[in-house]
Each structure stands twice: as C-alpha cells, then as structure tokens.
Amino acid sequence: MPNDDVLIVGAGLAGLSCALALRGKGVGVTLLEAGDAPGGRVRTDTLDGFLLDRGFQIFLTAYPAAQRLLDYDALNLRPFVPGAVIRFDGAFRRLADPWRRPLDGVLSAIEAMSKLGEYTDALRIARLRQRALDGPLEALFQRPEVSTAESLAELGLSPGIIARFLRPYFAGIYLDPELRTSSRMLDFVFRMMAAGEATLPAGGMGAIPAQLASRVGRDRIRLRTRVAGVGPEGVTLADGESLSAGAVVLAAHEPETRRLLAARAAALGKTQETLAPPRTWNAVTCLYFDAPAPLPPPLHEPILFLNGDRFGKPDAGPINNLVVPSAVAPSYAPPGRALISVSVLGDPPMHDAALQGIVRRELTQWFGPIVEMWRLLRIYRVRHALPLQPPGSLEPAERPNETEPGLYVCGDHLDNASIQGAMASGLRAAEAVLRRMGK
Ligand SMILES: Cc1cc2nc3c(=O)[nH]c(=O)nc-3n(C[C@H](O)[C@H](O)[C@H](O)COP(=O)(O)OP(=O)(O)OC[C@H]3O[C@@H](n4cnc5c(N)ncnc54)[C@H](O)[C@@H]3O)c2cc1C
Structure with missing residues (x-):
C-alpha cells in the first residue's frame, strides 16, 4: 500500500x-x-424476502450532512405520514402533523380525544417549534440546556400530552425512557422533523x-x-x-x-x-412479525403507532412504538405479506420466548385475534444502540x-x-x- x-x-x-x-x-x-x-x-438483513433493519430506524431528509453526501433519488425514499396514531385507554386516536402544523395537529387531536391534552398544548407545541426553528443549526447546539423532560415541563405542556404523546415519541427516538437527553437534542429533532420528511429507503436503512x-x-x-x-x-x-x-x-x-x-x-x-x-448506552429491542397482507385499518397506514399508556398506566405492556415498514415501502415484505416492527425500550431481562409472549398479549389487546396469524421473524436486541446524551x-x-x-x-x-x-x-x-x- x-x-x-x-x-x-x-x-x-x-x-x-x-x-x-x-x-x-x-x-x-x-x-x-x-x-x-x-x-x-x-x-439491513434479508430473511424470507423481508428487509429487517437491525433495530427500527428512520431517515430524516432534512439532515444537512446527508443532503450533501447522499443521492436521495437513488435511495427511493418512502415517506411516513406525519403525526402518530396513539393507543390509549383502549382505543386508537390520531394526532395529525404536530411538526409542521402544530396548531392544526393538536387541535384535531383534542377534538378527537379530549383526554390527550389541553387546548393550550397546541400553542405550547407551536412555541417549541418556533424555538427549534430559530437561528442557525449550530447555534441550537450552543443554547443553555436542561433535560428533555425538564424542557417539556418548563414549556408548560400538560402531563397528559407528555405522557401520551411526547414521552413515548422522544423516548422512541433517543431510546431513553426517562427523557434525560439534552433539550438541545429535543430542538434538533423537532427542527429536522419540521424541515423535512421521515422516510425509509426502499432498499432498507x-x-x-x-x-x-x-x-x-x-x-x-x-x-x-x-x-x-x-x-x-x-x-x-x-x-x-x-x-x-x-x-x-x-x-x-x-x-x-x-x-x-x-x-x-x-x-x-x-x-x-x-x-x-x-457514556451510558441506551438499548432497544425490536421484534419483527410476518403478517398476511393487506392489513386492516389502522395498520394499513404508513404511520408511527405509539403506546400512550406506557408512561401513564402501571399495568401497561412493554411496547413503546410500532410501525408497518411494508406500508411505508412495500419492498420491505414479499408479495402478499406485511412486515410489522415492534420496539421495546431497553434489553428486557427475559428469554425471547417470554418477551414474545408478553408482546403478543399486548398486540392482541390492540388489534384482536388477527395477531394469532402473525409469525415472529426475528428479535434484535441492540444493546449499544445510542449513547445517552x-x-x-x-x-x-x-x-x-x-x-x-x-x-x-x-x-x-x-x-x-x-x-x-x-x-x-x-x-x-x-x-x-x-x-x-x-x-
Ligand atoms: C436501533 C437504532 C436506532 C437508531 N435510530 C436512529 C434514527 O432513527 N435516526 C438517526 O438519525 N439515527 C438513529 N440511530 C443512530 C445512528 O444509527 C448512529 O448514530 C450512527 O449510525 C453511528 O454511526 P458511526 O459511524 O458513528 O458508528 P457505528 O455505526 O457504530 O460504526 C462503527 C464501525 O466501526 C467498526 N469497528 C469497531 N471497532 C473496530 C475495530 N477495532 N476494527 C475495525 N472496525 C471496527 C464497527 O464494526 C462499525 O462498523 C439509531 C441507532 C440504532 C442502533
């Protein structure tokens, strides 16, 4: 050489x-x-025609370094529908786009579910959005910082919207259930969500x-x-x-x-x-299931599902979030099948069979007996996923x-x-x- x-x-x-x-x-x-x-x-691994990312991840098109280095067209990026479907108190409730249209987003949700939060949450999320979009990106990382949990509380957001939406959402991104992560990351992620799309490449991450x-x-x-x-x-x-x-x-x-x-x-x-x-490392465990397609509503949609009970109810199951990658990019599953990705935060101290059992129990509460037809493909335990920040x-x-x-x-x-x-x-x-x- x-x-x-x-x-x-x-x-x-x-x-x-x-x-x-x-x-x-x-x-x-x-x-x-x-x-x-x-x-x-x-x-990304390939198994029986499915594309399995090693832990659920998303690609945000607004990342400046990625814009500089990657050919987005060649990646054939497939967008998620903005917002989330939140499971709590036995029902699914939809939150429209809080990143780009926080007033519409939260107001629509409040109309649909008075229990999610309070009217003033919409204004406070709009304020958080403004804070995240203000000034150059580098300056955002110079700001005084507190933890994300403290920052959300300081903004005056209601405990309801934090527990049901913001905590499972950001916990799923940082893999940090306590939201100890810096408020600089909160502003950064919010800015990236507001400035671009959340996507999956057709060929997997x-x-x-x-x-x-x-x-x-x-x-x-x-x-x-x-x-x-x-x-x-x-x-x-x-x-x-x-x-x-x-x-x-x-x-x-x-x-x-x-x-x-x-x-x-x-x-x-x-x-x-x-x-x-x-650093301390945050872990995540991802379970992939093979299901017959087409999936019934609400699973047919390319949207993030959040467990709104996880941080509010002591008897809630372990799921933090769920997506159907093949609803986002059909190439994630072979014809006639759908891929379901379930994320559990941390590395649960139990065997795979026991973990699958409790996850299936919670999925059945959410989606009913169709879950019996779902076949476990693989479990990924990613112990060193992200350093705590x-x-x-x-x-x-x-x-x-x-x-x-x-x-x-x-x-x-x-x-x-x-x-x-x-x-x-x-x-x-x-x-x-x-x-x-x-x-
Ligand atoms: C489950 C999960 C979900 C995530 N979700 C997101 C997300 O949604 N959005 C987002 O932006 N980021 C996400 N991330 C974070 C993102 O993937 C990482 O920040 C990024 O990939 C880190 O890249 P890196 O090159 O710094 O390190 P790494 O990817 O860890 O690369 C280090 C490389 O060095 C090699 N190596 C180590 N030691 C040696 C040695 N001695 N000799 C030779 N080679 C060696 C390793 O094999 C590895 O290939 C997620 C990460 C995980 C794991």
Whole structure:
C-alpha cells in the first residue's frame, strides 16, 4: 500500500462519510471494517424476502450532512405520514402533523380525544417549534440546556400530552425512557422533523451506507478486518499484520475508540483526553412479525403507532412504538405479506420466548385475534444502540477530530448521536486530514 493512503478504522456512516470526502479530494483511502459488511449500526438483513433493519430506524431528509453526501433519488425514499396514531385507554386516536402544523395537529387531536391534552398544548407545541426553528443549526447546539423532560415541563405542556404523546415519541427516538437527553437534542429533532420528511429507503436503512460504500469503491473496504492498535503512521491488525499510512482515522464506536486511544496514550506515557467521559448506552429491542397482507385499518397506514399508556398506566405492556415498514415501502415484505416492527425500550431481562409472549398479549389487546396469524421473524436486541446524551455531554457540540498530528477520530459520539451527527463528524475529520496534508 502506498504510505500516503489514509487508513480509516470502521466503515459505519462516520468512516464512510470521511472516506467519501477524502476520495473527492483525490486522497487514497482504505477502510478497515471488523464486520462482514459496511454500515455499522445501520444494517439491513434479508430473511424470507423481508428487509429487517437491525433495530427500527428512520431517515430524516432534512439532515444537512446527508443532503450533501447522499443521492436521495437513488435511495427511493418512502415517506411516513406525519403525526402518530396513539393507543390509549383502549382505543386508537390520531394526532395529525404536530411538526409542521402544530396548531392544526393538536387541535384535531383534542377534538378527537379530549383526554390527550389541553387546548393550550397546541400553542405550547407551536412555541417549541418556533424555538427549534430559530437561528442557525449550530447555534441550537450552543443554547443553555436542561433535560428533555425538564424542557417539556418548563414549556408548560400538560402531563397528559407528555405522557401520551411526547414521552413515548422522544423516548422512541433517543431510546431513553426517562427523557434525560439534552433539550438541545429535543430542538434538533423537532427542527429536522419540521424541515423535512421521515422516510425509509426502499432498499432498507442499509441502503444508505451501501450507497456511500459503492461510491467510495468496494475495493477500498477490507471486511472482517479488526484493528488492534493505532498510531499516526499506521495500524496493527488483530491477526498481527501491520499496515502503514500517511494518516489514520479512527471511526469505530465509542468504547472501541476509547480502548484504542487509551492504548496509544499509554504507549506514549500520556492520558487520553480527546474523548468525553464514557457514556451510558441506551438499548432497544425490536421484534419483527410476518403478517398476511393487506392489513386492516389502522395498520394499513404508513404511520408511527405509539403506546400512550406506557408512561401513564402501571399495568401497561412493554411496547413503546410500532410501525408497518411494508406500508411505508412495500419492498420491505414479499408479495402478499406485511412486515410489522415492534420496539421495546431497553434489553428486557427475559428469554425471547417470554418477551414474545408478553408482546403478543399486548398486540392482541390492540388489534384482536388477527395477531394469532402473525409469525415472529426475528428479535434484535441492540444493546449499544445510542449513547445517552444528558445535558453537558454535547458540550462542546463538536469535539476535536485530531488527537495528535496524523491520528484522527470521528463517530456519532463526537457530535450528536444520529445519522446526521455521524456523517458530519466524518466530514469534519476529513477536513482535518486535508488541512494537515495542505489540501
Ligand atoms: C436501533 C437504532 C436506532 C437508531 N435510530 C436512529 C434514527 O432513527 N435516526 C438517526 O438519525 N439515527 C438513529 N440511530 C443512530 C445512528 O444509527 C448512529 O448514530 C450512527 O449510525 C453511528 O454511526 P458511526 O459511524 O458513528 O458508528 P457505528 O455505526 O457504530 O460504526 C462503527 C464501525 O466501526 C467498526 N469497528 C469497531 N471497532 C473496530 C475495530 N477495532 N476494527 C475495525 N472496525 C471496527 C464497527 O464494526 C462499525 O462498523 C439509531 C441507532 C440504532 C442502533
């Protein structure tokens, strides 16, 4: 390998974005990926003609880094209907678009369900929306912050609308049931929801890294290649092989990046200071079911279902949210079938069979005996899904990418934990490398 190549450790969205930006400036790159495909936490498996994302995820078209790097047309993005269908007190109630039309959205809901919230919630959600849309995106990450739970309470939103809609909604996005996540993330997510669409690519979420990988060049990605040691002049692989490089970018997830940087710092007799203190990780468990199509209402719609009882009733079941991906993008299921995705927050301490049993019980309460016809396809327990981002953890919002001359880091743990954060940090690492190279 010519030693002016840049070695990138990890082919998740951060590593791929970094590689694409470097390639765009004519810099040679090689990605070293421990897994059997690029994508990191954004992977899609195929099973019996179904597309199973490794944990339910959505792609927000307003992400600026994604707009810069991805070809949206080629991804064939399929939108969700904005808003949500909320299950509580034994019925489904529909909340129209609170992101783009908060007054209509909440008023329509209040008409339909006086129990959801209070009249003034519509005005308060409109105020939150205005706050989220004010000023440049970067400034939003400089604001004074409290937890999301505190921020919603400070806005004066009623306990009803918080428990039935906002808490399951944001808990499902952050994978943080207590909403300890910073209010900066609340504003960021609200802004992204208001400024674009929530979508799924027709080829599954894995089509996003696959597109980046094919543009970087598949021959530039070495799969099943675990890196065991790093320095600015090269890396050592787990099998003992050494590779030299003009620069090294560490794009692994946070615990592995920490381990590799700590080993490097120890070798130099220093302490690792680049990364924030270790994060707690939020987990999620996703159950996929195969069902006969067409599904009856309300399941036929490409919309998010939320459990409005989850945070209000002590005897509520474990489901936080549910979607029918094949209603959003029909390619998620083979002809005549539908795919149902159920998310349970955390990693429930029980065997899969027991978990399936309690989830089925709750689904039957929601949808009746048709649930008996649903076949479990797979359960994904994603233990390291998203780092918790409490107030303080996004300070600074963009951590430096250079740890020492020639050794760089990127990943969602350096920005905010999202597709946008991962891609943006990869782009910033590429800029740092290019600066050092004088390009
Ligand atoms: C279930 C779930 C739901 C999510 N939902 C959303 C959502 O709806 N919207 C959103 O914007 N974001 C969502 N996210 C977050 C988003 O997917 C992540 O923030 C982003 O993908 C992180 O990318 P990354 O490149 O920083 O890290 P990763 O994807 O973790 O990539 C790191 C890569 O490094 C490789 N690696 C690690 N160690 C080594 C080593 N020693 N040698 C070689 N390779 C190594 C790993 O195999 C991996 O491929 C979700 C995440 C999960 C898991």
